[in-house]
Amino acid sequence: MENISRLNVVHHLRKRKLLIAINCVAALSIFFFGYDQGMMAGVNNAVDYYTLMGFAHQDPKTKDPVITNSILQGGIVSVYYLGTLVGALFGGWFGDKYGRIKSIALGAAWGVFGATLQCSSQNHDWMICARLINGFGTGILNAIVPVWATETAEHTSRGQFVAIEFTLNIFGVAVAYWIEYGCSFYKGGNSEFVWRFPIAFQIFPLLCLFGMVWFFPESPRWLCKVGREEESRYVLERLREDGAEVTGKAEAEFQDIRNIVELERKNAKSQNYLYMLFGYQSGKLHTGRRVQLVIWLQIMQEWIGIAGVTIYSPTIFGIAGLNHSTVGWVAGLNQITYTLSTLVCVFTLDRIGRRWTLYWGSVLQGICLFLAGGLSRVSIDATAANNLTRAQHFGGGAVAMVFLFTMTFGATWLTVPWLYPAEIFPLEVRARGNAWGVVGWSIGNGWLTLLCPVMFSALNEKTLYIFAACNVITIPMVYCLYPESNQRTLEEMNLLFAADSIWNWDAERNYKLLVEQNPELVQAAGRGQSVVDPETGIRKPSRNMSLDVNAMKTTISEESGENEKMPVAAHK
Secondary structure: OOOOOOOOHOOOOOOOHHHHHHHHHHHHHHHHHHHHHHHHHHEEEEEHHHHOOOOEEEEOOOEEEOOOOOOHHHHHHHHHHHHHHHHHHHHHHHHHHHHHHHHHHHHHHHHHHHHHHOOOOOOOHHHHHHHHHHHHHHHHHHHHHHHHHHHHOOOOOOHHHHHHHHHHHHHHHHHHHHHHHHHHHHHHOOOOOOHHHHHHHOOHHHHHHHHHOOOOOOOOOHHHHHHOHHHHHHHHHHHHOOOOOOOHHHHHHHHHHHHHHHHHHHOOOOHHHHHHHHHOOHHHHOOOHHHHHHHHHHHHHHHHHHHHHHHHOOOOHHHHHOHHHHHHHHHHHHHHHHHHHHHHHHHHHHHHHHHHHHHHHHHHHHHHHHHHHHHHHHHHHHHHHHOHHHHHHHHHHHHHHHHHHHHHHOOOOOOOHHHHHHEEEEEHHHHHHHHHHHHHHHHHHHHHHHHHHHHHHHHHHHHHHHHHHHHHHHHHHHHHOOOOOOOOOHHHHHHHOOOOOOOOOHHHHHHHHHHOOOOOHHOOOOOOOOOOOOOOEEEEEOOOOOOOOOHHHHHHHHHHHHHHHHHHHHHH
């Protein structure tokens, strides 16, 4: 394939080895995302940092930071999410127009620029601008990398590959924590190195990402969408066939993609972000419904409690009787178990599906939060009554609930809200659709970053009950509104969301009818069905494809009538 550089790994690797290589590069971006998320927690506690930024000073007796401007402190952190929101919208547009590889390279370069500005900041104005720029680069990567990963993976193992990437995400959070924990001992924690080095460290994975991504193949689905069909077919053949025997799997998937491109352009006019949000001119593709689903799934990911537990866990550890130094390594241990728990999702997500993963996560997380809140209250009351033994016992129970909550979240809700948006959107707007998911994440995170301190200040441990209630709400929400995407090709998603009803059961009923009526769109999932004539090697003619069940019934009826008339004409 002369249009693809000879240095591209697609020429040298096949099938699973090529998928693993792509996944490693994608995981590098997700690692940076996790590291960037976890980094600011330690930076905010560095003496030189909060003194230089002007939102706190150190208490001379306890050595703890005394916050004098909480709005500035929260603003520096939360402006990052404004950057990710804008960056995601830009990245989604750029990715659909210029491709996934160029978008990833752009996001990495922008991230390096933002990280360089952050680690060289001299005042809070500088830092706010740097955080905004860094967030913009992260938003581009978050909008594109999951799409690239899902568009290259097979539908039978798509969840597993993305789950592996998010193991690296939490590993990045853990790495950030332990680097900052180690740096806090340098020169008694009073040096600027304590916060500048952890910020600068993120430049390394970004440079690696920028340098490596150029040697990896473009998404075969994007290539087909823009008319580069021979390149698309070649990349798919390298991804799906082992070279020893041609199974027809790659060709079947290619024909699915080509058919769905044709169908999407017939069913909907050009879609910008505003049109997508309200579903205007999207026809049976119902992009507006899909946008709302991914935005609220990401918002609920934050409201089920992970941000609150992260903020409140040091307090719970203190309630359990742990001293300041012990709290540090216990929190680090929690990050390690959090990382390991993500491996559960790797082995279960493609077996039990997206919906059941969210169900069991919500149930167990809700129980943990209710118990953590109750045990914390008993421990606080026991401490007030000077019953320290009882306080430590119940406080220890609250600590156990924190560990169990974060492990459950890592095994369930961490991955699905990032995977689902990359799966369900039409090819024509897939990157922009995934960008809407990042918008939801940015809203949820930015909202809670500002609200959590206020909520915990007013309600203390009772805030955990609010998050527990949100877990309960997600169960009927997922059951009623979110169709299952597991073990379905990306091309089948348009059939899954073609129903005019918002309810999941109607979507599934309509999907079954459309699968029967549009066999041309589900060849890759058809296990061995071929769209190519075995004798001539020419693509079989397809019927008039449609996402409207009633229209297809009419077409089939007309075709049947014509077939019945043909023998009569021949006899005459």
